[in-house]
Amino acid sequence: MIENIIFCEECRKDVAYIETEEIFQNELKGEAFEYKGKKAVCNECGSEVYVAEIEDYNLKALYDAYRTKNSIISLENILAIPEKYGIGKRPLSLLLGWGEMTFSRYCDGDMPSKQYSDILQQIYNEPAFYDSILETNKNKLKSLSAYEKSKRVTEKLLGANNIPLAKIDVVIEYLLCICEDITPLALQKVLYYIQGFYYAFMDEFIFEEDCEAWAHGPVFPNIYHRYSSYRFDPIEGSVTCDEPVLTIYEKTIIDSIIKNLCCYSGKILERFTHSEMPWLITRGDLPVSASSNRIIHKKELGKYFKVVKERFNMINPTDIENYSTKMFEQIN
Template identity: 60%
Template sequence: MSKQIVFCPECRQDAKYSVKEKTESAELKGEVYEFTAQTAYCEQCGEEVYVAELEDANLKALYDVYRQKNEIISLEDIQAIPEKYNIGKRPLSLLLGWGEQTFSRYYDGDMPTKQYSEILKQIYADPAYYLSLLEKSKENLKSEKAYEKSKASTQRLLDIPVVEPQAKMDVVVDYLLSRCQDITPLSLQKALYYAQGFFYAFYRTYLFTEDCEAWVHGPAYPKIYRRYSNYCFDPIEGVDEVEASALSGEDQLLLDSIVKHVCCYSGKTLEAFTHTETPWVLARAGLPAEALSNRPVTKESIGEFFTLVKEKYRMLTPANIKDYTRDLFTQI
C-alpha cells in the first residue's frame, strides 16, 4: 500500500491516498472478465478518489486478462519486438504489409486481431521465422539501411556470422582497380580525391564519407595507403570481382570518367596537379615542404573547390573532366 497526494472532491483539498487491490469484473468485446484492480481512497474521509495512472493500469489489467483468455500476444512481447530485431515500428508494419501505423497502434496498447496476433507471436518467439520474412519482404522497406541493420541483429540472435556490407570507399577502390591498368598506390590516392571532388560537383553529395589528409605527396586516404603500401611504386594487382550493385549508375558514370581522364596520368603527374589546388594548399599552409602532416583535407573543402572548377569549365557531364585535367597538364 502506497501513500501519495491527490485532490479529494469530498474534502475539497489535496490529500494523501492509499491504494488497495480488489477483484473487479468488466465487459470487453461482449464477454465479462474478472481482473485485479487498484483503487485509491482518501486517507482523511475514506472516499474513493480518481487517479489517472491507476485507471490506466486497471484498463491494462483488464486487457491482459482478455489477452490471456483469448491467447492474444501480450503488450510486453509486442513492445519487445522492435528492440529485439533492431527495426522501427513503421518499417516493421511495412515489412509485414500492414498499414504504416498498424504496429504502432498495437505497440501503444491497441488489441491486435487474432490473425495479426499469431504473426506477432511467431515473430517474437522465432528469429528464424522473422529472418525469413525479412528476406522475403525486404522490398516493402523503403530503406536499405533498415534492412541491413535488422538482418545483422537477427543473424546475431541466430549465431549466424554477420557479413558486414563493404564500405562505399572500398567498393570505389575495387571498381577503379578493376578498370585501371598499371595504377600505383600514389595514382589510386589521387583518383579517389578527384572522384570525391567531381562527384560532389555534379551530384551535390559525397561519393564516400571519409576525409583525406594533406600528406607531402598530395591528398591521401590513410586506410587505403596502409592497405597497398607494400606495392610501393609498383602497380596494384587488379580486382576481378566488384560489388557493382553497391554503385549507382551515377557512381559508375563518374568513376568511368575518372578512369579515362584522371587515371591516364602518372601518379607523380597527379601529385603535381593536387599541389596547385586549393584544398591541399590550404591544408598545408605554414608547413615546410617535406614536413609530415595528418591535417585533414575535408570532403567539404574538396566539394566546394571542384564545384567552382565545374562552373569555370562549364562542365555539363563527367566527360568534361578531360578539359580540366588537360589544362592542368599544360601548366606543370
C-alpha cells in the same frame, strides 16, 4: 519519501492517498473478466479518489486479462519486436503487408486481431520465422538500409557467423544514430570530411573506399545507391544504437565533425566542397553540372587536409570548428 497528493471530492481539498490492491470485475467486448487492479483511497475520509495513472493501470490490467484469455500477444512482446530485430515500426508494417501505421497502433495499445496476433507472437518467438518474412518481402521496404540493418541483427539472433562490417558502414550506422535528420547529400559530404580529417590527424585513412567528384560534390557511389530512395528526406536510422566498433581516436574525430559540420545542410556542405582543392582538381575543366565518375585520389585528399590542419593550427579535433566557421563565412 514523496507523498501522493490528489484532490478529494468528499473532503473538497488536496489530500494524501494510499494505493490498495483490489480484484475487479468488468466487461470487455462482451466478455466478463476478473483481474487484479489498484484503488486510490483518501487518507483522511477513506473514500475512493480518481488518479489518472491508476485508471490507466487498471485499464491495461483489463486488456491484459482479455489478451490472456483469448491468446492475444502481450503489449510488452509487441513493443519488444522492433528492438529485437532492429527494424522500425513502419518498415515492419510494410514488411508484413499491413497498413503503414498498423503496427504503430498496436504499440499504442490497440488490440490486434487473433490472426495478426498469432503472426506477431510467432515473430517474437522465432527469429527464423521473422528471417523468412524479411527475405521474402524485402522488396516491400522503402530502403535497402532498413533491410540490411534488420538482417544483421537477425543473423546474430540465429547465431550466424557474420562478416564484420566495413569501417565505412560502422561509421554510417554511428552517424545515423547520432544525427537524426541527415540526408543522403549531407551523409556523403560528412563521410568525405571524416576521411579527410582523419588522415590529417592520424596519417592514415579510415575507409578503404574512394569517393568520386560528382557534380554535387564528393560521393561514395555504393553509399549513394544504398540511400538514393530517400532523395531529399532524412535517412531513417536504427531503432537502437549499438555501441560502435570505433577506436577512441576514430570516435573523437567523428564526434567533432558531427558537432561542427553536421549542423549544416547538405547543400551548404556541397558549397564547402566546391571550393576545396580535391574536388576542383579532380573535376578539372568539366562543366559545373557535368556527370563524372572521376576518383578523388586519396593522395590529393590527404595533402589538402594536412594543409588545412596546419593552416588552422589544429592541435586536436575540436579545432575543426575553426575551419567550418571560416568556410561558412566564405560562402556567405
